[in-house]
Amino acid sequence: MTAVLALVVTLAALTFHTWVNATRWLRRPTDGPVEVTEPVAVLLPLRDEADRVEPCLRALLAQHGVPGLRIVVLDDGSTDGTAEVVRAVAGGDLRLTLLTGVAPPPGWLGKPHACWQLATRAEPAATVLAFVDADVVLTPYAVAAAVTELRAARAALLSPYPRILVATVAERLVQPLLQWLWLTFLPLRGMERSPRPSLAAAGGQFLVVDRAGYLRAGGHAAVADKVLEDIELARAVKRSGGRIALADGSRLAACRMYETWPQLRDGYSKSLWASFGHPTAAAVVVALLLLLYTAPPLLAVVALAAGAPTVAGLAVLGYLLGVAGRVLSARSTGGRAWPDALAHPVSVGVLGWLTFRSYHLRKRRRLSWRGRPVS
Template structure:
C-alpha cells in the first residue's frame, strides 16, 4: 500500500475509534424520555401543533395518537392543512369529529422568501394558546404518554427547547442502510450532555419530527419567523435559541415515539436530496461538501477495503465503526445485527446522497411536495 493509502487508512481508523469512544460515552449519559413519566403539572397548557401537506396515509393514526395522550390535563391540538390535494384536511376533520381540543386550520401558500413548513409552523404557533408548544410531524406515532414524557425531561434538564429522536422505522433495504445514520451521526460526533449547557450554535442538534419548546423561549428568539427560509428549520431553531441565550438539546425518544420518515429508496433519496446540502454541504458549496464526503468515506469504505486486503489497522477501523453503530442502535431501539456490519455501505450511501443533494441545489432543481426550494 502506498504512503497516501496508509495515511488514509490510519485517518479512517482514528476517526472511527474516536467516534466509537464518543458514542460509548453518550449512550451512557444521554437523556431518555420514559413512558412512565409523571403527569404534566397543573397550570401548564400544552399546544400540540401538526402541519400537514398531502399526508392522507398517516394523518389519521397520528391525530388519533395525539387525542389519546395521557397525563396532560390542559391540551389543545392544532392541525394546519397546508394546501393538500389528497384529502388530508378532510381526514383530519373526520378523526377530530367534535372534540373541543382540536382545531383544523386551512393554510395559505407561503409568501416570497418563506418556505412551506416554517410558514405553516409559524401560523400554528400564532394560533396556539399554550405556554408549551409541541411540534409533531404527521409521520410520527406517539406513545400515549409521549407529551408528558417530553415535558418531564424538560423540567429535569432545564432545557427550553427539546428535540426527541423517535425510533426510526426502516422496512426496506435502502432505509435500513441510511436511516440509522441519523442517530449515529448525532451520538458519535457531539458530546451530548456538555452540548446541553453550551450556548454555541455549533453545538446545536435537533430533529423536527418531535420538538418541544417553551412559548416564552420561542417568542424570544423569533420562532419560525427566524428560520423562515431555512430548509433544515429544526437545527436552525435550536441554533436560534442558543444565540438568544436559551439552552437547547436533543434526547432519545425511541421509547415514546416512532417514525417511518421515508418509504423505500426513491422517497428516501428525494427526501435526503432536499436537505443534506443545507445540513452538511455548507450551503451547497462544492469544496466543503467534498470534504464531508471524504470524511464519510474514511469512516467506512476506506478501513473496510484495507481490512479485506489484510490491513490490521483497517480491520480495527472497520470494527470500531461497526461497534459504534451497534452501541447507538441498542440505545435508540433500531436493528443491530446484521445491519451494523454494513456500516461502510451506509457511509458510502450517505456520501452519494450528499453529493446528489449539492448537485441538485447547484442546478436549481430542488423541490419538495410540489414546491420549489431555494
C-alpha cells in the same frame, strides 16, 4: 502501516465517544405515567398526508397526563382530502382545532410558514408548544414526558428523537445514520452547556419548546427560508440566550419517515446541502467519512492480496470499530443493530452519493418537496 494505525486509533476514539454519549449524556425521558399541570398545545402541520395521518391523530387524541392539552392542525394546501380525514378522526373532539393554511409569502419555505401559522394561532394560554410531524406516532404519555424533561433540563427547546422505523433495504442502509452521526460526532453535554449556536442539533419530527423562549428566539419566523428549520430553530434559541437539549425519544415516539427509495432519495437530497454549507466543506467531510468507514474493508482485501496480513488485520479492526459504533447507536436509540451494522461502509458510501446529488440538484435549481421549490 503508520497511517493505518492512526486510522484505527481515530476510529477507536470516535466509537468511544459514541459510547460516552449513549451511556452518560443522552437524556432518556420516562415512558411511564406522568402528569403536567401547565397547558400544552400540540401543533401538527399537514400537506397531502391523507394516507398516513390517521395513526398520528389517534395517538394525539389518546394522550394522557396533560389535562390542558389542545391539538391544533393546519391543512397546508392539501389536495388529497387531508382535511376530511382529520375531521373524521377527530369526530367533534373539542380539544382539536383544524385550521386552513395560506400559501407561504416570498422569502418563506412551506414547513417554517406552516409551523409559524400554528404557533401564532395556538391557544394563548399554552406555555409549551409541541410540534409533531404526520409520520410520528406517540405513546400515551409522550407529550407529558417530553414536557417534564423540557422542564428538568431547564431548556427552551427539547428534541426527543423518535425511534426510526425501517423496512426496506434503502431505509436500513440510510435512516440509522441520523442518530449515529450526532451520537458519534456531537458532544451532547457540551451542546447543552455551550452558548455557541453552531453546536446544535434537533429533529423536527417531535420538537417541544417553551413558548416564551420560542418567541424570544423569533420562532419559525427567524428561520423562514431554512430547509433545516429544526436545527436552525435550535440555533436561534441559543442566540437568544436559551438552552437546548437532545433526548432519546425512542420510548415516546416512532416514525417511519420514508416508505420508498424515491421518497428517501429526494428527502435527503433536498436538505443535505444545507447540512454542510459550502460545497468544499461537504467534500472534506464526506471524504473523511469515506476514509474512516468505507476504506477499511477495501484496504483489508487489498492488503491480503498484497501479502500484508498485519495491515489487513488492522484494517479489519478499523472496520469492526465502525460497526461497533453503529451497534451502540442503534441499541441506545431503539434501532435495529443486526445485521444492518455490518453494512455500515455501504451506508456511508450511499450518504456520500446522496450528498453529491443534493449539491448537483441545488446547483441546477431542481430541488423541490411536496410540489414546492426548496432552493
